[in-house]
Amino acid sequence: xxxxxxxxTPRPGFVLEVERSxxxxxxxxxxxxxxxxxxxGRSRVIYPxxxxxxxxxxSGAIRHALEHPIDSEPLPALLRPGMRLTIAFDDISLPLxxxxxxxxxxxxxxxxxxxxxxxxxxxxxxxxxxxxHRRMTEAELRHAVGDRVYDAxxxxxxxxxxxxEDPDGMVLLGTTDHGEEVQISRRAAHSDxxxxxxxxxxxxxxxxxxxxxxxxxxQGLRHHHNVAxxxxxxxxxDQANSELHRSNWRQGAVLAESGPRVFQIExxxxxxxxxxSGSLSMLQKREWEWTARDRATFLAMxxxxxxxxxxxxxxxxxxxxxxxxLTSVQAGEVSAVHKVTTENVFRQQLVAVEGQTDVLTMGxxxxxxxxxxxxxxxxxxxxLGLGYFFNLYRGRPLVRPGGAVIMTHPTPWEFHPVHxxxxxxxxxxxxxxxxxxxxxxxxxxxxxxxxxxxxxxxxTSYAYHGVHPFYMWYWGAHALSYLGRVxxxxxxxxxxxxxxxxxxxxxxxAFEIASDTVGDRPSVTHLHLxxxxxxxxx
Amino acid sequence: xxxxxxGGLLRRLDFPWRPPAVPRSAPAGRVPATLGTDFDTAWARxxxxxxxxxxxxxxxxxxxxxxxAQPTRxxxxxxxxxxxxxxxxxxxxxxHLDTPLLMTSIPEPWRHTLIVAAAADYFFxxxxxxxxxxxxxxxxxxxxxxxxxxxxxxxxxxxRRGWSLLLYPEGGRSTDGWGQPFRGxxxxxxxxxxVPVVPVYLxxxxxxxxxxxxxxxxxxxxVVFGDPVRPDPSxxxxxxxxxxxxxxxxxxxxxxxxxxxxxxxxxAGATPALTGxxxxxxxxxxxxSHRSKPRTRRWPR
Numbered sequence: 001x002x003x004x005x006x007x008x009t010p011r012p013g014f015v016l017e018v019e020r021s022x023x024x025x026x027x028x029x030x031x032x033x034x035x036x037x038x039x040x041g042r043s044r045v046i047y048p049x050x051x052x053x054x055x056x057x058x059s060g061a062i063r064h065a066l067e068h069p070i071d072s073e074p075l076p077a078l079l080r081p082g083m084r085l086t087i088a089f090d091d092i093s094l095p096l097x098x099x100x101x102x103x104x105x106x107x108x109x110x111x112x113x114x115x116x117x118x119x120x121x122x123x124x125x126x127x128x129x130x131x132x133h134r135r136m137t138e139a140e141l142r143h144a145v146g147d148r149v150y151d152a153x154x155x156x157x158x159x160x161x162x163x164x165e166d167p168d169g170m171v172l173l174g175t176t177d178h179g180e181e182v183q184i185s186r187r188a189a190h191s192d193x194x195x196x197x198x199x200x201x202x203x204x205x206x207x208x209x210x211x212x213x214x215x216x217x218x219q220g221l222r223h224h225h226n227v228a229x230x231x232x233x234x235x236x237x238d239q240a241n242s243e244l245h246r247s248n249w250r251q252g253a254v255l256a257e258s259g260p261r262v263f264q265i266e267x268x269x270x271x272x273x274x275x276x277s278g279s280l281s282m283l284q285k286r287e288w289e290w291t292a293r294d295r296a297t298f299l300a301m302x303x304x305x306x307x308x309x310x311x312x313x314x315x316x317x318x319x320x321x322x323x324x325x326l327t328s329v330q331a332g333e334v335s336a337v338h339k340v341t342t343e344n345v346f347r348q349q350l351v352a353v354e355g356q357t358d359v360l361t362m363g364x365x366x367x368x369x370x371x372x373x374x375x376x377x378x379x380x381x382x383x384l385g386l387g388y389f390f391n392l393y394r395g396r397p398l399v400r401p402g403g404a405v406i407m408t409h410p411t412p413w414e415f416h417p418v419h420x421x422x423x424x425x426x427x428x429x430x431x432x433x434x435x436x437x438x439x440x441x442x443x444x445x446x447x448x449x450x451x452x453x454x455x456x457x458x459x460t461s462y463a464y465h466g467v468h469p470f471y472m473w474y475w476g477a478h479a480l481s482y483l484g485r486v487x488x489x490x491x492x493x494x495x496x497x498x499x500x501x502x503x504x505x506x507x508x509x510a511f512e513i514a515s516d517t518v519g520d521r522p523s524v525t526h527l528h529l530x531x532x533x534x535x536x537x538x
Numbered sequence: 539x540x541x542x543x544x545g546g547l548l549r550r551l552d553f554p555w556r557p558p559a560v561p562r563s564a565p566a567g568r569v570p571a572t573l574g575t576d577f578d579t580a581w582a583r584x585x586x587x588x589x590x591x592x593x594x595x596x597x598x599x600x601x602x603x604x605x606x607a608q609p610t611r612x613x614x615x616x617x618x619x620x621x622x623x624x625x626x627x628x629x630x631x632x633x634h635l636d637t638p639l640l641m642t643s644i645p646e647p648w649r650h651t652l653i654v655a656a657a658a659d660y661f662f663x664x665x666x667x668x669x670x671x672x673x674x675x676x677x678x679x680x681x682x683x684x685x686x687x688x689x690x691x692x693x694x695x696x697x698r699r700g701w702s703l704l705l706y707p708e709g710g711r712s713t714d715g716w717g718q719p720f721r722g723x724x725x726x727x728x729x730x731x732x733v734p735v736v737p738v739y740l741x742x743x744x745x746x747x748x749x750x751x752x753x754x755x756x757x758x759x760x761v762v763f764g765d766p767v768r769p770d771p772s773x774x775x776x777x778x779x780x781x782x783x784x785x786x787x788x789x790x791x792x793x794x795x796x797x798x799x800x801x802x803x804x805x806a807g808a809t810p811a812l813t814g815x816x817x818x819x820x821x822x823x824x825x826x827s828h829r830s831k832p833r834t835r836r837w838p839r
Contacts, residue, residue: 059619059765102615110797117801124798147612148797 010270011050013351013533014286018043018524023287025526027363027507029490030376030410031313032305033283033298034363036507043524044357046398047286048533051272052348054325058104062111062329065265069332070340075112075263078193079119086191086260087112088162088215091130092140093369094199095269096530100321104267106146108197108329112265113149125187126159129196129214131221132458132465133370134419135161140373164217164465165455172219173258176250182212183220184259191260196334198266200341202349202392202532203237206266207338208252209245216251218449218467223247227437230477235391237534239342252334265331266341269324271348271531280320284531310412317366318373349534353398356537358522359514360399361507362389364409365530370464370472375416378495379423379431379472381409386486387475389527395537397482398525404485404514406507411491413498418462422454426469427498435500437477445470484517575679575689577662582672583653583701592650594674599638606746606754607635611643613763613789617736620766622647624702626735628724628782630717630790630812631706632744635754637675639743640704643761648702655693655705655723657682680723682709690726697731707782711749714819715826717812720786725779728769737764737785741793764789787812 016022024035025045038045055061066075079085089105092098109126116124126145128136141159142150153159162185163169171189173182188194188211196214200206213221223229224247230236232243239245255262274280279301282294290298305313328344330337368376368384376384385407390397399405415424430444445467448454454466479486486501487510496503504510514522527533572578581587603609617625627644629636637654644652658679662668671677678696680689697703705727707720728735742759767785769778787809791800794810803809814822 057619102618106615113798114801114805117798118805120802120805122802146615148792152796152798 010052010348013049013349014047015351015353016045016047016286018045025528026283026287027361027408027526028283028365028530029363029408030412031310031317031366032410033302034408034490034507035287036361036408038361038524038526039511039521042521043526045526045528046351046353046533046535047528048271048284048531049348049351051270051276051284051325051531052327054270054327055329058107058326058329059111061326062108062265065329065331066111066115069263069337070330071336072263072332075195075331076115076119078261078263079116079121081120081122083121083192084123084125084190085116085121085193085195086125086127086185086188087195087197088127088129088185088188088211089144089197090199090205090210090214091128091133091161092136092144092372093130093133094205095201095322095324096367096369096372097273097320097322098143098372099269099324101143102146103144104199104269104324104326105144105197106149107326108265108267109145109149112195112197124153124158125191126153127185127187127215128161129210130162131214131216132164132218132468132471134458134462134464137373137462162215163459165459170217170219174254176223176247176254178223178247178250180223180247180251181219182251182254182259183216184211184255185215188215189259193263194260195263195265198264198341200266200268200345202388203239203342203345203534204242204244204391206341207239207245207248207264208255208334209248210264211262211334212248212251212255218465220251221471222449222467223251225471225474227441227474227477230437230474231481233391234478235393235397237391238394239338249335256334262334263331264334264337265329266337267326268328268341268344268348270327271533272324273322273531274320275323310414314366314375346534349532350394350536351533353525353535353537356396356400357398357403357525358400358518359404359406359511359524360390361406361524361526362408362529364389364407370468371416371419374419375412375414376409377415377420377423377427378411378413378492378499379427379469381407381411381488381491382499382501383472383475385409385476386479386483387472389529390476390479392527392529392533393535393537398527398535398537399483401482402484402517404487404518404522405479405483406487406489406504406510406514408489408507409491411488411495413492413495419464420469421457421463422448422451422466423464423469423472426473430469431498435480437474437480440470440473485514487513573664573668574662575658575681577658577668577672577679579668579672579678582669582676583696587673588650591673591676595641595649600642603635603638603642606756607639607743607759608757609639609643609759609761611761611763614645616763616765617645617648620734620736624648624651624697624700624731624733625766626697626703626705626724626728626731626733627652627738628705628707628720628735628786629738629740630712630786631708631710632712632715632740633747633749634711635743635747635759636706636711636740637704639740639759639761640738641675644702644704651701652676653678653693653696653701653703655680655703657710658689682721690723690730694727694730697727697733703727707779712744713749714814714822715744716814716822717786719813720779720783722775722779724782725769725775728767728782729771729773729775729778732769732771734766734768735782735785736766737782737789738762739764739786739789739793741790760793762789762793783812784809
């Protein structure tokens, strides 16, 4: 049977050629926005497609996917009394912004558990597959899996966060033919069945990356979360050209051979990040389609944001819950499922773009995968811009080799002391010394990765692992080696300079700074996101 | 000794101070054609009355319910798949407090397009009481002593026109704290209108305002919404009714243990019935005292 997908075709993405009559373009700017005029006659703006229609009956679609999986027996046939069942699910980093209740993970997990209850399965554990991310709080877990599941499993410690540093909780399953160790949670390894519940927000997510990364630890992750892999992943959003994925798939092969049986459930959401109506809906409209009400709302919002403190602005933005809709759900064998999932992601996000540009501009929003309910520190600004957004391409990068990237973000020299303790030291110690990813990896990574204090905070507090800021820096390694200039508009000058980038107070200043690299009249492309859009560059 | 002097006084204000109740055995000709199931409530669904009722819900019922019932509302996320389509909310029934509690608990867009199936003999015996019921609760009269084709036709017509319905399939308030067997009204209407039924379990209202008491004794309540039950056109109404009753019982079971154990019992066919054990009244009361959720460790949150 084919998996269930929504059928309606949305308005496709669009590449706007900027003329003199083009209105100012919206740039996200952290917890705020900028309206910027782009040079007429040599600029273009890439707009995402409109949100796909959601599935009319999400619950029915989920049940159908589990009963009619791809290249696998139906889930009910895999469940039996006396078995050990582990349900792993994506952590707080997905989706972005967090989804309005009910979260799709809750809908899927409740259906899986209902089937398990029908089959008489008693031994069930649920694990937030967060790898080296911070632990999820009770409120965050409740949001992801729902109160019913949380109340049923958490008090008896059968719902918990993955702990990659638990000496008794991890096992080594084997080694790939490239010498990559495969490490996984002991509970998952010793289960009769692992059901993985995924949300595929961008093309990088899902597949064997779910289990091989999400349930793994430093011993396994270091084989693909490194500079060499990132330099060979062009891009890591395009599986066919991603060394990151090839490595995960090799580890997946070991998992399939020596590990538990994995039943993968992947879901895709539409890109309705800010709603098609309501107070933030103008953020996903094209500027010339803003109504009088949209403009008034935007002005009122800008006025309100200007009088709020940074902390209050952050709280306001972080409280936003996106009204996403489920656009597809498929289950079964990992690789086969992921192939269908990726097609569905592309169906929502892909926009055909002709040729490269001299300057790529992007407005960085308030959120990235690693600062949900937290602060977007300078390292995360770099990771979002040069890691995620730069890599949102298939074929060739949007910007030419040696070109410039201009990002807008306040880039505050500010860190969440609970969530990002090792980031503080990374920024103060490592980046003060060098910004070269390869040198950083060689000289500093192991020390941070094995630091007992960071390990303690990761395990018992809500801290990202000590090695995590390194991975964030590596995420931008390809862009750093590829670009001639990186300029941050409106950022904290000292913080921007610490990262080796050029600060600019306005977009026109940024173009002026970039002129030594790309000339006086560069071609400009603006990536208008979020909502997510991925460029298919010819 | 009368514990409630106000209630005693009101009860003494009988006929002729109060209008006469019409005996059920009276010839049909005696019943005024404007009362009971014939009471016209159409005016209460027009915009002026709806605005008044919205104000009553927000300005009267909500603070009263918050003060007297301190509700915890669970399972609202289960309504998301309905996407705003009309539905029948079928709840167990312990108290007059149940309706205000549900009118303030059922979310938009259903809250302000909600009608309440109310017993014609109890809520519409006089013009004043009928008008108050229609205005304050959005009540429509239904016959509870027998299958009333006329009232069922009117209610189903309203549901088809986009109104949602709150209905107590037990037909009346519980007398001992346990539920009563469900009657077929909810299933009949759901089948006839092809709309989903949302099972709702209420707990705690009987302690606050049991049958026979006039003034509430404040306490805590629980409102739990279950997964909507969709009628199958090929299904017999009796089977649909059984499914609805089982759904409410399953939701009730969640509140006494947890969702996972409740689902295991559903699949094992071992969900405790709402009606309680078939035993002597003292044993039923004894069993009822055990029907509370065990304390679970909630710290740190």
